[in-house]
Amino acid sequence: METIRLPDERPLFLSIDDFIEAMETRESCFLCLRDMDAVGATRENVIPRWILKQYDLFDQSVTIGDQTQLAYRRHTVPCCPTCNAFLGQQIEKPIRDRLLEWPRRLKDDFRDYEFHEKLYCWLSLLHFKSLYKDVFITHYDEENRKQYRLGEGRDWFVHHHVNSLCRLAFPELSIDPKALGSMLFFVLPEDGSEPFDFVTFHEASTMMVRVGQ
Numbered sequence: 001m002e003t004i005r006l007p008d009e010r011p012l013f014l015s016i017d018d019f020i021e022a023m024e025t026r027e028s029c030f031l032c033l034r035d036m037d038a039v040g041a042t043r044e045n046v047i048p049r050w051i052l053k054q055y056d057l058f059d060q061s062v063t064i065g066d067q068t069q070l071a072y073r074r075h076t077v078p079c080c081p082t083c084n085a086f087l088g089q090q091i092e093k094p095i096r097d098r099l100l101e102w103p104r105r106l107k108d109d110f111r112d113y114e115f116h117e118k119l120y121c122w123l124s125l126l127h128f129k130s131l132y133k134d135v136f137i138t139h140y141d142e143e144n145r146k147q148y149r150l151g152e153g154r155d156w157f158v159h160h161h162v163n164s165l166c167r168l169a170f171p172e173l174s175i176d177p178k179a180l181g182s183m184l185f186f187v188l189p190e191d192g193s194e195p196f197d198f199v200t201f202h203e204a205s206t207m208m209v210r211v212g213q
Ligand SMILES: [Zn+2]
Pocket: 029, 030, 031, 032, 033, 034, 079, 080, 081, 082, 083, 084
C-alpha cells in the first residue's frame, strides 16, 4: 500500500518502504517522520512529562540495553511542533486525566471504547518512542572493538504496525478496531513499592508500564 499524506505532508499511512527509509536516516520527527530540517525540531519525552512530574522521575534514570543509564529528563526523541501539539491535546491530556483517577474509575473506563482506543495509542507511543530512541544510543562492542548504534540493523518491518497506531494522535485519522492488540490491567496492593515502572520487550512488541497503583 502506498503512502497517504495530508496537505501538510503528515502521513495518514506510511508505506513500509517509506517507514524503513525514515528509520534509517535518523533525522525525522518520531511521529510524522517528516524531515526535522523542514518542519522544525523540538523534543518529546519518551515517558510523558506529566508522569515524570507526578512521580518525581526527572533525575532518576532508565536503563537502555545493557550499557546505558540515561536520566529520564534526557530520554527524549525528535518531534516536530505540530505533532507535539496534537499529542498533548488528543492523547496526553485525556489519558492523564483518566489514569490519575485509577483504579477508582477503571471499570467505567473499560466500557468506553473511545478511551480504550486512545489508551492503546498511548501505549503504542511509549513503545515506539523507546524503540526510536535506540537509534541515537551508541554502545561499544568489546569483542569486535567497535562502536555501534543500539537500533542499528533492527528489523523495522515488524514495528511498522505500532508506528501506524501512534498516528491515532492525528484528529484526521481513525483506526479499524481489529488493528488493536490486547491490554491487560492489574490493580496492585498499596505496599509502598515504587509507583512507576516501564519495561519493553521489543522483539515481542510487548511492554509493561506501572503508573501508580
Ligand atoms: Zn511530526
